Amino acid sequence: MRLGAGLGIKPQHFCDALAARDAGLWYEVHPENYLADGGPRRAWLRRLREEHPLSLHGVSLSLAGPDTPDAAHLQALAALTRELEPALVSEHLAWSRLNGVYLPDLLPVPRTRATLERLCANIGRVQDALGRAIAIEHPAHYLVLPHEMDEAEFLHEMVRASGCRLLIDVNNVYVGARNLGYDAAAWLDAIDGDAVAEVHLAGHSADPLLGERLLVDSHDCAVAEPVWALYTRLIARIGARPTLIERDGEVPELAGLLAERTRAQAVLDETEACA
Amino acid sequence: MSHFDYAGFAAALCGEGDAGGLAAQPGFAVYRNTVISGCVDALIANHPSLATLMGEAWLANCARAFARDNPSRDARLMLYGAGFAAFAGEMPGADAWPWLGQVGAIDYGWLQSHLAADAVPAAALATLAADMPLAPHPAARWFWSERWPLWQLWSSARAGQTPAHLHWQGEGILLSRPAGEVQACVVPQEVCVLLDALAAGQGLQQAVAVVLATVAAPDFTRLMQLLAGAGALVSYQE
Numbered sequence: 001m002r003l004g005a006g007l008g009i010k011p012q013h014f015c016d017a018l019a020a021r022d023a024g025l026w027y028e029v030h031p032e033n034y035l036a037d038g039g040p041r042r043a044w045l046r047r048l049r050e051e052h053p054l055s056l057h058g059v060s061l062s063l064a065g066p067d068t069p070d071a072a073h074l075q076a077l078a079a080l081t082r083e084l085e086p087a088l089v090s091e092h093l094a095w096s097r098l099n100g101v102y103l104p105d106l107l108p109v110p111r112t113r114a115t116l117e118r119l120c121a122n123i124g125r126v127q128d129a130l131g132r133a134i135a136i137e138h139p140a141h142y143l144v145l146p147h148e149m150d151e152a153e154f155l156h157e158m159v160r161a162s163g164c165r166l167l168i169d170v171n172n173v174y175v176g177a178r179n180l181g182y183d184a185a186a187w188l189d190a191i192d193g194d195a196v197a198e199v200h201l202a203g204h205s206a207d208p209l210l211g212e213r214l215l216v217d218s219h220d221c222a223v224a225e226p227v228w229a230l231y232t233r234l235i236a237r238i239g240a241r242p243t244l245i246e247r248d249g250e251v252p253e254l255a256g257l258l259a260e261r262t263r264a265q266a267v268l269d270e271t272e273a274c275a
Numbered sequence: 276m277s278h279f280d281y282a283g284f285a286a287a288l289c290g291e292g293d294a295g296g297l298a299a300q301p302g303f304a305v306y307r308n309t310v311i312s313g314c315v316d317a318l319i320a321n322h323p324s325l326a327t328l329m330g331e332a333w334l335a336n337c338a339r340a341f342a343r344d345n346p347s348r349d350a351r352l353m354l355y356g357a358g359f360a361a362f363a364g365e366m367p368g369a370d371a372w373p374w375l376g377q378v379g380a381i382d383y384g385w386l387q388s389h390l391a392a393d394a395v396p397a398a399a400l401a402t403l404a405a406d407m408p409l410a411p412h413p414a415a416r417w418f419w420s421e422r423w424p425l426w427q428l429w430s431s432a433r434a435g436q437t438p439a440h441l442h443w444q445g446e447g448i449l450l451s452r453p454a455g456e457v458q459a460c461v462v463p464q465e466v467c468v469l470l471d472a473l474a475a476g477q478g479l480q481q482a483v484a485v486v487l488a489t490v491a492a493p494d495f496t497r498l499m500q501l502l503a504g505a506g507a508l509v510s511y512q513e
Contacts, residue, residue, distance in 0.1 A: 060350030104313030142302025
């Protein structure tokens with residue numbers, strides 16, 4: 001089955017999600033929420049996998065951190081990957097672990113040669129453990145950091161050196177461009193389409209204190225129109241790619257998310273029809 | 276900058292230092308807020324009965340204090356908070372609720388039961404006389420208090436209700452997964468004593484002897500029914 005537009009799945013939607021039969025539909029989960037020894041969560045995920053393609057989108061391997069990925073966590077992720085045989089596996093270009101402590105966020109790093117070397121080594125460790133290539137999602141930007149490399153150059157070098165793919169989050173691009181003052185369309189145009197394995201779409205919100213001067217990748221509302229425009233432009237250039245609607249806060253009924261997902265599927269269908 | 280100061284960045288997330296000036300940028304607050312709220316939200320979500328009993332604002336203050344000294348070492352925040360219930364029970368404002376830590380510990384036990392390994396429960400016990408190779412099921416968790424009505428307190432708070440019309444007596448709770456999802460039932464002391472003994476590696480006959488030495492007039496018929504119905508035991512030689 002060819003992957004079209006998918007949804008980040010929430011426990012409250014499990015039953016409806018299982019029954020949904022939209023063409024091209026797939027689901028994405030954070031594996032951290034399912035790395036249990038047993039029990040109903042894991043059983044439900046197995047059941048979902050019987051009906052739909054799955055993607056495992058990790059948030060905690062800390063690939064850009066100073067340490068190697070937590071060995072026990074990686075072993076558990078490898079076991080889950082073997083069990084579910086997901087269509088996609090992805091992680092973030094970020095760090096979240098230091099001296100054994102887990103910091104629950106996707107923290108930033110400067111794009112330096114040293115960062116790139118550590119990152120690629122860690123991606124290699126994960127790919128070796130999982131026995132497959134993974135996709136890496138670039139971050140949303142909130143800080144001016146002392147970067148040495150342009151972002152597209154950094155990402156392409158990461159793909160070349162590690163053998164990973166790219167997960168392009170169009171909302172991250174939009175948020176970062178607005179916060180730091182660069183051109184989101186030009187950023188996307190600079191990305192090698194052949195390297196892109198997956199695309200993410202999500203909503204953002206204005207910072208409660210700073211308003212529109214600081215956008216936050218909040219995942220708590222619908223995808224914004226400028227992000228849809230960027231997405232349509234990206235897909236028209238690189239062709240159809242598995243596309244995910246992410247929603248982590250203020251989660252509506254599944255029908256509302258499926259409607260958003262249908263819009264992404266229409267973009268993919270139109271591109272394929274033109275190809 | 277070839278070497279990013281990870282430690283300085285992490286310290287600034289906790290309000291210590293300025294991460295080489297990065298903390299002065301408005302966007303730094305996004306990371307600080309996300310890290311703190313990630314810990315606090317997980318602790319509250321993992322202890323719903325404490326949230327009912329004490330309110331989310333009180334519990335959030337408690338969670339911030341706990342997270343400062345007890346950061347998660349596991350990325351699985353669904354298991355974050357071992358020891359949080361006892362910590363909450365020692366917080367200012369909790370002294371009027373001397374059972375708070377014990378009730379919160381049942382929330383954490385529920386998580387452990389929910390995420391524990393699968394195993395086939397032992398068949399119904401026909402007798403306690405044989406030296407059967409039994410152990411608590413991986414998903415079994417049990418709690419007993421001589422003084423406090425743990426079942427009444429926890430089950431009502433878990434349902435989102437402030438406990439009312441309590442019958443103040445010692446009570447026990449058994450959590451297990453006989454049919455996939457976690458189930459809770461009220462149990463007498465002898466159930467908890469027997470499970471304690473089996474968990475410590477004692478054989479069934481020894482465990483029964485411990486019950487007889489600890490509990491006045493234990494009801495073994497009811498004990499057997501409760502354990503079998505809850506699927507709380509496994510036979511480790513089956």
